[in-house]
Amino acid sequence: MMGITLMTLFEGAYAADKGKGIGSWLPSAGTEHANAVDWVFFFINAVSIFFFLLIVLGSAYFVVKYRQKDPGDLPEPSPSHNTKLEIIWTIIPIIIVVVMFIVGFANYMNAVVAPENAYLVKVMGRKWSWTFEYPNGYIDKDLHVPVNEDVKLLISSEDVLHSVYIPNFRIKRDAIPGRYTVLTFKANHLSPEEGYHLFCTEYCGTEHSLMHSKAFVHERADFDAWLVKASDYVNNLGPLRAGEKLYLERGCKSCHSLDGSSGTGPSFTDLYGNSHPLADGTNVTPDENHIRESILYPKAKIYSGFQPVMPTYKGSLKDPEIDAMITFIKAQSNVSRAEAEQVQAEFEANKPQEEEE
Numbered sequence: 397m398m399g400i401t402l403m404t405l406f407e408g409a410y411a412a413d414k415g416k417g418i419g420s421w422l423p424s425a426g427t428e429h430a431n432a433v434d435w436v437f438f439f440i441n442a443v444s445i446f447f448f449l450l451i452v453l454g455s456a457y458f459v460v461k462y463r464q465k466d467p468g469d470l471p472e473p474s475p476s477h478n479t480k481l482e483i484i485w486t487i488i489p490i491i492i493v494v495v496m497f498i499v500g501f502a503n504y505m506n507a508v509v510a511p512e513n514a515y516l517v518k519v520m521g522r523k524w525s526w527t528f529e530y531p532n533g534y535i536d537k538d539l540h541v542p543v544n545e546d547v548k549l550l551i552s553s554e555d556v557l558h559s560v561y562i563p564n565f566r567i568k569r570d571a572i573p574g575r576y577t578v579l580t581f582k583a584n585h586l587s588p589e590e591g592y593h594l595f596c597t598e599y600c601g602t603e604h605s606l607m608h609s610k611a612f613v614h615e616r617a618d619f620d621a622w623l624v625k626a627s628d629y630v631n632n633l634g635p636l637r638a639g640e641k642l643y644l645e646r647g648c649k650s651c652h653s654l655d656g657s658s659g660t661g662p663s664f665t666d667l668y669g670n671s672h673p674l675a676d677g678t679n680v681t682p683d684e685n686h687i688r689e690s691i692l693y694p695k696a697k698i699y700s701g702f703q704p705v706m707p708t709y710k711g712s713l714k715d716p717e718i719d720a721m722i723t724f725i726k727a728q729s730n731v732s733r734a735e736a737e738q739v740q741a742e743f744e745a746n747k748p749q750e751e752e753e
């Protein structure tokens with residue numbers, strides 16, 4: 397019994413030390429903190445298994461040992477209590493529980509109190525995507541961080557409760573609308589090529605299970621290069637591709653389809669250049685100005701038959717991004733597809749070649 401317990405404990409601690417979960421059934425540890433959390437996990441597990449076996453096997457043993465062997469056996473009076481024994485079985489569990497609390501609490505504080513000068517990434521959750529804002533204002537759908545540096549995630553939500561969870565870092569914290577929460581970590585080696593998983597771990601509606609991003613850990617120099625390149629994506633991808641990226645990554649997709657079907661909002665198919673009624677009874681023929689206004693002030697003109705639920709992108713989409721978005725929407729309409737594709741084609745033709753890697 398002791399043997400099994402100790403094996404669990406040591407194998408766990410050993411595996412955690414090697415940066416692997418026990419028998420690899422925990423995600424690989426990407427931070428020192430993860431090793432510390434695993435240690436507590438295995439410690440609590442080992443203690444639980446030990447006492448489970450002690451109590452269950454002990455009970456079974458006494459049931460058999462003191463069974464009624466023949467019908468004449470009658471219960472003998474037993475001592476009502478034993479002060480010494482009771483003190484022992486109170487004190488020992490208290491000590492064990494206090495140890496669990498202290499180690500657990502220290503680890504918790506490590507994950508939620510960021511050191512000064514930590515690299516700040518703002519995390520925003522919404523139904524049903526995450527975005528990560530870097531200090532230069534660039535917003536990406538994934539988390540990218542430099543290795544061996546403290547990182548502070550400042551987390552919030554635009555709508556309902558979500559929760560950031562990065563299993564490899566053993567950190568997790570709620571994203572609460574109208575409030576900030578903090579997570580901090582220091583990745584101690586590079587992430588695998590495909591990145592680590594970053595989940596939403598608070599049920600938040602029908603597409604909760606698709607609310608999934610990646611976390612990448614880079615060398616500092618690679619990280620800087622990534623940020624410079626990524627921030628300039630409109631110039632790297634061209635207006636049409638950049639617009640598509642925005643459509644996919646910034647939430648438009650969850651309300652606006654590309655196949656003509658109405659969702660929470662009208663489809664982008666044949667939106668541009670085709671007249672449609674507004675809620676106030678007038679008609680509008682969407683052009684560049686109408687689309688721009690709709691993105692910045694969605695409530696200014698309401699498409700008839702739809703609820704005014706579109707969030708404003710004022711402040712979060714910059715002018716070049718709005719231009720790209722407009723090009724993308726134009727490419728979805730027969731009226732303007734050729735024009736949008738022309739713009740992209742010219743971009744491709746004039747793109748400097750040194751971008752190739």
Ligand SMILES: [Cu+2]
Nearest residue numbers: 558596600607
């Ligand atoms: Cu969520």
